[in-house]
Amino acid sequence: xxxxxxxxxxxxxxxxxxxxxxxxxxxxxxxxxxxxxxxxxxxxxxxxxxxxxxxxxxxxxxxxxxxxxxxxxxxxxxxxxxxxxxxxxxxxxxxxxxxxxxxxxxxxxxxxxxxxxxxxxxxxxxxxxxxxxxxxxxxxxxxxxxxxxxxxxxxxxxxxxxxxxxxxxxxxxxxxxxxxxxxxxxxxxxxxxxxxxxxxxxxxxxxxxxxxxxxxxxxxxxxxxxxxxxxxxxxxxxxxxxxxxxxxxxxxxxxxxxxxxxxxxxxxxxxxxxxxxxxxx
Amino acid sequence: xxxxxxxxxxxxxxxxxxxxxxxxxxxxxxxxxxxxxxxxxxxxxxxxxxxxxxxxxxxxxxxxxxxxxxxxxxxxxxxxxxxxxxxxxxxxxxxxxxxxxxxxxxxxxxxxxxxxxxxxxxxxxxxxxxxxxxxxxxxxxxxxxxxxxxxxxxxxxxxxxxxxxxxxxxxxxxxxxxxxxxxxxxxxxxxxxxxxxxxxxxxxxxxxxxxxxxxxxxxxxxxxxxxxxxxxxxxxxxxxxxxxxxxxxxxxxxxxxxxxxxxxxxxxxxxxxxxxxxxxxxxxxxxxxxxxxxxxxxxxxxxxxxxxxxxxxxxxxxxxxxxxxxxxxxxxxxxxxxxxxxxxxxxxx
Numbered sequence: 245x246x247x248x249x250x251x252x253x254x255x256x257x258x259x260x261x262x263x264x265x266x267x268x269x270x271x272x273x274x275x276x277x278x279x280x281x282x283x284x285x286x287x288x289x290x291x292x293x294x295x296x297x298x299x300x301x302x303x304x305x306x307x308x309x310x311x312x313x314x315x316x317x318x319x320x321x322x323x324x325x326x327x328x329x330x331x332x333x334x335x336x337x338x339x340x341x342x343x344x345x346x347x348x349x350x351x352x353x354x355x356x357x358x359x360x361x362x363x364x365x366x367x368x369x370x371x372x373x374x375x376x377x378x379x380x381x382x383x384x385x386x387x388x389x390x391x392x393x394x395x396x397x398x399x400x401x402x403x404x405x406x407x408x409x410x411x412x413x414x415x416x417x418x419x420x421x422x423x424x425x426x427x428x429x430x431x432x433x434x435x436x437x438x439x440x441x442x443x444x445x446x447x448x449x450x451x452x453x454x455x456x457x458x459x460x461x462x463x464x465x466x467x468x469x470x471x472x473x474x475x476x477x478x479x480x481x482x483x484x485x486x487x488x489x490x491x492x493x494x495x496x497x498x499x500x501x502x503x504x505x506x507x508x509x510x511x512x513x514x515x516x517x518x519x520x521x522x523x524x525x
Numbered sequence: 526x527x528x529x530x531x532x533x534x535x536x537x538x539x540x541x542x543x544x545x546x547x548x549x550x551x552x553x554x555x556x557x558x559x560x561x562x563x564x565x566x567x568x569x570x571x572x573x574x575x576x577x578x579x580x581x582x583x584x585x586x587x588x589x590x591x592x593x594x595x596x597x598x599x600x601x602x603x604x605x606x607x608x609x610x611x612x613x614x615x616x617x618x619x620x621x622x623x624x625x626x627x628x629x630x631x632x633x634x635x636x637x638x639x640x641x642x643x644x645x646x647x648x649x650x651x652x653x654x655x656x657x658x659x660x661x662x663x664x665x666x667x668x669x670x671x672x673x674x675x676x677x678x679x680x681x682x683x684x685x686x687x688x689x690x691x692x693x694x695x696x697x698x699x700x701x702x703x704x705x706x707x708x709x710x711x712x713x714x715x716x717x718x719x720x721x722x723x724x725x726x727x728x729x730x731x732x733x734x735x736x737x738x739x740x741x742x743x744x745x746x747x748x749x750x751x752x753x754x755x756x757x758x759x760x761x762x763x764x765x766x767x768x769x770x771x772x773x774x775x776x777x778x779x780x781x782x783x784x785x786x787x788x789x790x791x792x793x794x795x796x797x798x799x800x801x802x803x804x805x806x807x808x809x810x811x812x813x814x815x816x817x818x819x820x821x822x823x824x825x826x827x828x829x830x831x832x833x834x835x836x837x838x839x840x841x842x843x844x845x846x847x848x849x850x851x852x853x854x855x856x857x858x859x860x861x862x863x864x865x866x867x868x869x870x871x872x873x874x
Contacts, residue, residue: 293865464867488864 254284254425256291256449257432259298260442266290271450273426275337284425287450289458292417295446296464299389299415302443307386307413315361317439318411322354324438328430335427336399349502350400356505357407364412364510372518379521384514386413387492388466391459393452395472398424400501402431405471408509410444414467417446419456421472425449453478461485467492467513471499570803574767577725584724587763590755590791599786602830603823609860612822616857618837619821620651623853624679624810624845626658628686628778634666641670643872648854649861655839656709660685661702668706679709679744683734686748686777688713692730699737709742710734711774714761716751724764731768744772744810749788750780758788762795772808778845783813786827793831809836812845818856821849 254273255262267288273281306314325332325347332350333343365384372380390409395401398421409416420428432447448455452473460468460482468486473479473496486493494512573583607615625644627636637659644654656677659667667678680702684690699710712734718726735743745765749758765773773792776783789811796807809832811824821844828836836842855866 296865458865461864462867463864463870485864489867489870 252282254282254429254449256285256287256295257429257436257445257447258291258295258443259301259446260436262432262436263291265450266294269450273424282426284429284449287419287448287455289455291448291450292455292458293462295417295448296389296391296459296462298443298446299417300464302441303386303388303415305441306410306415306444309413311362311365311413314411314413315358318354318358318361318407321435321438321440322351322358324434325354325431326351328434332399332427332430335430346400350403353400353403353505354407357411357510360408360507360510361411364507364514367507368511368514368516374520377522377524379523380518381521382516382518384412384511385517387513387515388414389464390414390416390467390469390492390513391456391462391465392416392418392469393456393472394418394420394428395499395501396421396423396474397501398427399431401472401499402428404499404501404505405469405509406445408505408507409467409469409513410440412510412514414513415444415446417448417459417465419452419459419472420447420449422450422452456482457485460491461488463489465491467494469494469509469513470496472496570767574725574728577723580724580728580764581722584760584764587756587759590759592755595755595787595790599790599827602790602826603786605823605826607822607826613857613860615822615825616818616853616860617652619818619825619844620647620850620853620857621653621655622839622842622844623654623850624656624658624812624843625654625850626778626812626845626847628658628660628681632660632663634663637663637666638670639872641667641676643850644676645671645674647850648871649857651854651857654850655843658711658845661698661705661707664702664705664707677708678706679711680705680707681711681713681746681777683712683730685711685713685746686779688715689717692733695730696733696737699734703737703739703741707741709744709772710738711744711746713746713748713777714765716748719757719761719764720752724760727761728764728768731765731770735769742771743769744774744808745770746774746777746812747792748777748780749775749784750782755787755791758791759795762792763799766795766799766805766807770807772810772843774810774812774843774845776811776813776845778813781814784811784815784824784845786823789824789827790831793828793836796836797832806835806841808841808843810843810845812843815844815846815849816852817849818853821846821853 255264265285265287269286270283271286273284275281329347332347336343336346369383372382374380392405392409394405406418428447435445459465468491470479470482479496483493492513574580625640627640641657644657653676656679657667658679661680661682664678664680671678682698682702683695702710714727715730731745747761752758752761762773775788792809796809800806815821828842851871854871858866
């Protein structure tokens with residue numbers, strides 16, 4: 245008698261747990277050739293709301309952790325991802341060799357951002373000379389909860405937008421790519437097993453046109469990364485909603501994910517705090 | 526009326542004066558000697574407190590609470606879906622029922638003044654809250670800040686939250702709070718005496734504090750988290766109402782669990798049956814552990830389905846809370862703007 249294989253149910257990743265969508269909906273995910281792969285959860289606005297609550301709850305702990313510690317945890321994520329190379333390459337599909345290269349590039353990207361955790365403050369902070377008896381220091385601080393609409397590139401693109409947001413101490417709610425969300429949920433399994441506190445990254449699968457406006461209008465979200473939005477009209481509506489509470493917005497722009505990313509994605513979601521310390525009294 | 530089947534036992538010859546008394550649990554079964562039950566029947570509720578024995582017999586004669594049934598009924602009522610215009614109405618009603626509370630050792634006059642300002646104008650065009658609840662020494666500050674606004678000043682008294690002090694101290698504290706201008710007094714019962722069966726001591730204390738209140742309303746805190754069983758909650762509710770409470774309140778907020786839905790349900794049943802028996806209406810105030818607008822709306826559903834809409838007013842139902850108001854205001858803003866609200870845009874308290 246042959247064994248029945250155990251198939252994975254693709255769920256959401258909210259607050260360190262894997263719940264089904266509150267709405268109970270799902271949608272079929274197909275491969276590039278049109279073959280049925282799996283049913284993924286189709287998140288509703290209430291799942292987005294819960295994810296923001298989880299991200300807000302995780303923010304004090306994550307932003308308060310030392311940058312060194314955050315870097316170590318991101319490096320650990322890279323380690324875990326490396327251990328699942330085969331699984332990710334299979335999920336990406338396409339040519340075996342090309343898929344393996346994408347996974348390797350993803351691991352390298354994580355390690356690259358992990359290295360920035362304790363250096364970004366040295367590069368973007370400053371000790372300012374002022375005309376008075378003060379030490380004047382500028383230091384970059386995380387902005388808070390960032391909503392991320394992930395690009396279509398299912399793994400490298402996803403990691404390239406999530407890593408820069410969390411490495412500086414933000415927490416995030418990610419809307420995974422609608423046509424290819426499976427790698428995002430497998431990445432969530434990696435995150436859940438790699439010391440990343442629950443709620444730092446929350447992953448929703450489903451319609452970006454349905455979820456993005458709710459996140460853009462949410463008054464408890466501090467930043468919005470629209471990288472994955474292809475529809476110009478949707479991007480505009482999201483930017484307008486984001487203006488309501490002056491969210492930091494990263495506008496959609498075509499990206500080559502294999503190129504050197506630079507620090508722009510990190511600094512976009514940092515706020516500079518300047519403090520004056522009196523001296524000589 | 527779920528527990529009135531009790532009166533159906535035909536063993537006792539009844540001489541009920543009014544039909545309203547029928548089945549309200551007023552049969553008094555006094556234990557004499559070797560637990561020989563002698564049934565007597567009282568015609569008025571004043572008699573039940575005539576002696577320690579009579580009071581104990583009455584309270585223990587109240588029908589027991591079906592624990593599983595109460596839990597299930599409360600859970601079932603908690604699943605009601607209240608949406609759109611009904612939700613907007615419920616949120617405004619809940620805001621107008623809030624007793625905005627600060628009972629910390631670190632309370633300052635400044636904090637109380639800030640809270641009073643919020644009580645009068647919670648934000649947007651939301652209605653003002655019912656009352657603010659403070660420690661007795663801060664009553665003058667609250668009275669000064671709220672004079673003429675219609676928001677009442679409530680003060681805890683009687684060695685809150687433990688209630689472990691002499692009667693003189695409790696009465697003295699109550700008198701001082703009333704003299705300082707408190708409209709409502711929240712007293713705690715002596716749980717030690719209640720749990721050891723000295724009901725008359727609890728009763729006498731409530732009567733003494735009620736006398737000291739004068740015109741001020743008396744809310745009696747049962748501290749249900751320490752009463753251990755639902756039967757005790759029902760007994761304590763009746764005891765407090767018999768002694769003259771204007772409100773019965775679940776908890777001090779210092780003990781967990783506090784105002785759970787089944788406990789509120791039992792207390793609502795008690796005030797409903799008490800009014801049927803005596804004609805006097807008593808209010809209910811769940812306090813402690815009610816943090817979200819959803820919890821508040823569940824409480825309103827409980828009131829409407831258990832006691833009826835006579836109780837759906839700030840005069841007869843209150844919600845004791847500190848952080849609840851912000852969540853109600855956030856839900857209110859969500860309904861009016863269509864965007865999820867964030868706590869950054871509401872005052873901290």
